Amino acid sequence: MKLATLKDSTRDGRLVVVSKDLTRCSEVGHIARTLQAALDDWRHVGPRLAGVAEGLETGAQPSMRFHEHEAASPLPRAYQRVVGAAYVNHIELERKARGVEMPGSFWTDPLICQSGSGSFLAPRESIMVADEAWDIDFEGEVAVIVDDVQMGASVEQARDVIRLVMLANDVSLRGLVPAEPTKGSGLFQSRPSTALSPLAVTPDELGEAWDGGKLQLPLLVSLNGQPFGRANAGVDMTFDFGQLVAHAARTRPLVAGSIIGSGSMSNRLDGGPGKPVGEGGVGYSCITEIRMAETIEKGAAATPFLNFGDRVRMEMQDGDGHSIFGAIEQTVAKYEKA
Amino acid sequence: MKLATLKDSTRDGRLVVVSKDLTRCSEVGHIARTLQAALDDWRHVGPRLAGVAEGLETGAQPSMRFHEHEAASPLPRAYQRVVGAAYVNHIELERKARGVEMPGSFWTDPLICQSGSGSFLAPRESIMVADEAWDIDFEGEVAVIVDDVQMGASVEQARDVIRLVMLANDVSLRGLVPAEPTKGSGLFQSRPSTALSPLAVTPDELGEAWDGGKLQLPLLVSLNGQPFGRANAGVDMTFDFGQLVAHAARTRPLVAGSIIGSGSMSNRLDGGPGKPVGEGGVGYSCITEIRMAETIEKGAAATPFLNFGDRVRMEMQDGDGHSIFGAIEQTVAKYEKA
Numbered sequence A, B: 001m002k003l004a005t006l007k008d009s010t011r012d013g014r015l016v017v018v019s020k021d022l023t024r025c026s027e028v029g030h031i032a033r034t035l036q037a038a039l040d041d042w043r044h045v046g047p048r049l050a051g052v053a054e055g056l057e058t059g060a061q062p063s064m065r066f067h068e069h070e071a072a073s074p075l076p077r078a079y080q081r082v083v084g085a086a087y088v089n090h091i092e093l094e095r096k097a098r099g100v101e102m103p104g105s106f107w108t109d110p111l112i113c114q115s116g117s118g119s120f121l122a123p124r125e126s127i128m129v130a131d132e133a134w135d136i137d138f139e140g141e142v143a144v145i146v147d148d149v150q151m152g153a154s155v156e157q158a159r160d161v162i163r164l165v166m167l168a169n170d171v172s173l174r175g176l177v178p179a180e181p182t183k184g185s186g187l188f189q190s191r192p193s194t195a196l197s198p199l200a201v202t203p204d205e206l207g208e209a210w211d212g213g214k215l216q217l218p219l220l221v222s223l224n225g226q227p228f229g230r231a232n233a234g235v236d237m238t239f240d241f242g243q244l245v246a247h248a249a250r251t252r253p254l255v256a257g258s259i260i261g262s263g264s265m266s267n268r269l270d271g272g273p274g275k276p277v278g279e280g281g282v283g284y285s286c287i288t289e290i291r292m293a294e295t296i297e298k299g300a301a302a303t304p305f306l307n308f309g310d311r312v313r314m315e316m317q318d319g320d321g322h323s324i325f326g327a328i329e330q331t332v333a334k335y336e337k338a
Helices: A035-040 A042-058 A088-098 A155-158 A203-209 A239-249 A287-300 B035-040 B043-058 B090-096 B157-161 B203-209 B241-248 B287-298
Strands: A002-006 A014-018 A024-027 A080-084 A110-115 A127-129 A142-147 A161-170 A220-223 A226-229 A259-260 A311-315 A328-334 B001-005 B014-018 B024-027 B081-086 B112-115 B127-129 B140-146 B163-168 B220-223 B226-229 B259-261 B311-315 B328-333
Touching: A002 A035, A002 A287, A014 A035, A024 A042, A080 A239, A088 A287, A110 B112, A142 A239, A155 A161, A155 A239, A161 A203, A161 A239, A161 A311, A161 A328, A220 A239, A239 A259, A259 B226, B001 B035, B014 B043, B014 B127, B024 B043, B035 B043, B035 B163, B081 B241, B090 B287, B112 B241, B140 B241, B157 B163, B163 B203, B163 B241, B163 B311, B163 B328, B241 B259
Parallel strands: A080 A259, A127 A328, B081 B259, B127 B328
Antiparallel strands: A002 A014, A014 A024, A080 A110, A142 A161, A142 A259, A220 A226, A220 A311, A311 A328, B001 B014, B014 B024, B081 B112, B140 B163, B140 B259, B220 B226, B220 B311, B311 B328
16 A cells, blocks of 8 residues: 655644555545654554555546645654664675775674654755755665564564555765764764655555565666666665664664654676766665765766755655655755745 | 652653642642643743642642552653763773773863653653663763754753753663774764653752753762762763754754763772772762773772662752652663563
8 A cells, every 4th residue: 555645734744545556545534634643643643554456446436636746755754763774785886985894893883873753854845954064965765664663673573564665865965074073873963854755655565575584676766867877676785674764773662653764875897886877887875875985986066065056856666667655856955044 | 839740651751840849739630731842832831830830839720649660750751862971081080991092172162962762751751771791781861852942052051941950860781882983974872762850850850950051060970879969960060951952953953852871970080090889989970980080090990880670779868858850760670571
């Protein structure tokens, strides 16, 4: 089943079930007004929503047109978000570009960050930044939404509570990173609001592309209409979502509706950095990575960070070329304080 | 006005207005079912709740007994939490004990962390930890709940949106810190669920003890019934709540209901670490700090971290010895996975 949240006058929007082809949707306020309300009682609400989804495909269910641009992020605000660094290749390249060695433990112990979840951008909402000099970057990733996870859950238990899968653009302000404290506290100002894809879909909707912990499909990233990346989310993902969730739940329970992101996607090429799409490679899921590759190969980064007016697009398609999650499509714009 | 959340069968409990002396409370489900619902529309709801609070004091308002042990944390789950390191003295001592120099910028740039907010412990709920060897510690702090904060808000604007003040016990697992990645990602597993005080109170309730950004009162911390700390929250707080909130809002808006914590409280003595309460000092707000003082003064830490069965209590009293926020009172217990 595919779920979306339509923008309305409330902070959490209203939940709708969307048809597989993303053209139609059904109101489900009588079952659950919001996605968080559905997740709060998934055992009872999930099957009822699945019934609506079935009726939507057969035509038995009243429906209306669905427009991606009317969607908020599936959870406009969430109680918990964790972002991993599951594509360790990305971290290794970053260290290599800086000439610093990466601890070997990074290949065996998942690295996760407590991340902001109070204000997600809508999938078509502008990325508002006060200053271009903050080196604005996107980061394409896959994210899952889990049910309640008990403290100490095993990897297998963690895989079983993954309820929904979606895409995320984890916007970063790379220029603010050096000024953030480096020890213990993590990044904050350099990690502004993230955007999620219009649709969050149940794992069964992904067929064989979902193996229980990874999504075996390329993320199509474009910048100003030009292909920028098509890295496969299932390739070089050192830690799957079950491992990330279990790692996050080691010392605390996770509340239903918690979002776990993969971190910036990254595929290797011959053990090293990938090649741009224009040169036949799978490209990159963030600007930082192409800059790291340029630094390693040519001694200096050449690709600029985002400027005001730049457009970023992220999408994933099934084998027939149909959009699975709808598209994240954002323009970078100058933020002026009201 | 004083607000509390009573535990019930729902995830967010139900909001009540509590009398100034903490003995009685009034149901306000007809105004706002939960504290988050009240914060979502504070402009309209706040004055109505204040009317109930007034009626509660005059006896015009129907009421019932209030018992602190029936209270959940004011927000059992929240959309955003930021914890600062406002008492820079604490950080400096920690570095000194390790023989490492602290960057001077720590005195001028607030250090803040994205913190977990998905599952707060109730004020009397046990601190469940799987392993004593993880070096279990408490951290006494003051925390505020803000209204919506626009991106780029000034310090003055940030002070104006502080709606509620409360206490927090930011539980830490010090033994897990060394294994957490040290760069960029911050702490996660070593920061399990936090407990909040039974009451969250509006700043006007604090009288002259609240100067708009700091609370000028001692936090009474006891361990197994013995006084452990009475550091004054208004002393040596290098950054006030207005500064912490503005720092957090520099590159993103903060959603109504966001919690901003001060970080572990710490008062200096003659420019150095404080003395234990038993030796006439104001003591400490966490075990780590007394261990740092011991390390600096005697070459080695002597005070042990918490063991299963240990009891921690935190409270703040007004000039007449009345409890302002009720007490956080927690026992450490062994967590066994179900």
